[in-house]
Amino acid sequence: MASSAITKVAIAGPNGTLGPPIIHHLLKAACFDITLLTRDPAKAAETYPAPTKTLAADYSSVPNLTTLLRAGAFDALVILINRDQVTAQTNLLDAAAAVGGLHVIPSSFGTSYEHPKGRQLGALINKLPVEQHFLRLAEEGRITYTAINTGLFFDWALEKAGLPINLLGGPTMLFDEGKVRLSVSTLDRIGEAVAIALLRKEELGLVNRFLYVQSAVVSQAQLLAYARQLAPEREFKTVGVDTASIEGPALEKLERGETGPEVQRALMARFSFGLGLGLFERSDNEILGLKDMTEEEIKGLLGGYFGEVA
Structure with missing residues (x-):
C-alpha cells in the first residue's frame, strides 16, 4: 500500500x-510531478506556471474527484482545503480511497486535536470529523497518511490576524497574562515539512503517523519584549x-449551534492559552532534520514587519 517512492503529486486547494x-x-x-486540483484553474495556472499542471476539480463530486485522481495515476494527494470545508475534504479522501494506493497529507495543519481536553472543548469542531474520516480509511487499508500539526501559522498570524501579538497598530489581546507558551510555524517551515514527508516517508517511518512540527516555542510576553526592544519608539498596547x-x-x-468566528x-484562546494546548507535548523537528528558530531569527522575523506598520 503506497510503499514505493512518491513522484506524482496532486495538490487540492493550491490557491490558499x-x-x-x-x-x-x-x-x-x-x-515531483505536480498537478493542481482547483475550482479556479485559471488563477492557479497564472500563479503556478509550468512545470506544474492544473485541472478543474469539483469538490462536491466524489465521482469527479475519483476520475481526476485515477486518470492522473498519482502517488500522493496533498489537501490544502480550509478546515471549515468539511465535505470538500471528506470527498477528496473518499476519492483517494476509491482509487486506492494514495498517500495523503490531510489538511491537519495548525493545532493538534489529539488531547482529550481539546476534543471536549470543541475548539476545533470542524477538524475532528475529517480526522476521524481519514483514520478510518487508513484502518481499512484504503489510503495511507501523514498528518502534520504545525501550531499557529506564525508569520501569517502576525500579518493577518495580529496574533500572537499585534503588529498591525492595535492592542494585543493578552491572554492569561501572556505567559503561556505556544508552538508556532512559519509558512516556509510548513512547506519544508510537507516536502520531507513526501520525499522520505518510508525512510523516516512517517506512514500513518501524526507529526508535530514547529519553527519556535514562544509566549506573548516574550514577543512583546522583543518588539519593544526592536521598536522602542512604538507603543505596544495590551488588553488583558x-x-x-x-x-x-x-x-x-x-x-x-452557533459556530461562527467569535465562538x-x-x-x-481557551484551548491554546488557558489549557496550554497550543504547546506541543513533543516536537518531531529532529526526525525531519529541522531546527527551531534562534532568538535572533525570531527578532529578525518581527523586525521585518515594522516598516510596514502604520
Whole structure:
C-alpha cells in the first residue's frame, strides 16, 4: 500500500495560504510531478506556471474527484482545503480511497486535536470529523497518511490576524497574562515539512503517523519584549483577557449551534492559552532534520514587519 517512492503529486486547494510555500518546496526538491486540483484553474495556472499542471476539480463530486485522481495515476494527494470545508475534504479522501494506493497529507495543519481536553472543548469542531474520516480509511487499508500539526501559522498570524501579538497598530489581546507558551510555524517551515514527508516517508517511518512540527516555542510576553526592544519608539498596547471568563459564554453559543468566528476565537484562546494546548507535548523537528528558530531569527522575523506598520 503506497510503499514505493512518491513522484506524482496532486495538490487540492493550491490557491490558499499554504499553496505557495508547499508548492515552492516540492518544486525545489526537483523530483515531483505536480498537478493542481482547483475550482479556479485559471488563477492557479497564472500563479503556478509550468512545470506544474492544473485541472478543474469539483469538490462536491466524489465521482469527479475519483476520475481526476485515477486518470492522473498519482502517488500522493496533498489537501490544502480550509478546515471549515468539511465535505470538500471528506470527498477528496473518499476519492483517494476509491482509487486506492494514495498517500495523503490531510489538511491537519495548525493545532493538534489529539488531547482529550481539546476534543471536549470543541475548539476545533470542524477538524475532528475529517480526522476521524481519514483514520478510518487508513484502518481499512484504503489510503495511507501523514498528518502534520504545525501550531499557529506564525508569520501569517502576525500579518493577518495580529496574533500572537499585534503588529498591525492595535492592542494585543493578552491572554492569561501572556505567559503561556505556544508552538508556532512559519509558512516556509510548513512547506519544508510537507516536502520531507513526501520525499522520505518510508525512510523516516512517517506512514500513518501524526507529526508535530514547529519553527519556535514562544509566549506573548516574550514577543512583546522583543518588539519593544526592536521598536522602542512604538507603543505596544495590551488588553488583558482571562480565557476562563470567555469559555462559558462561547460553549453556551456552541450548544445552541452557533459556530461562527467569535465562538471559535474564544474557544481557541481557551484551548491554546488557558489549557496550554497550543504547546506541543513533543516536537518531531529532529526526525525531519529541522531546527527551531534562534532568538535572533525570531527578532529578525518581527523586525521585518515594522516598516510596514502604520
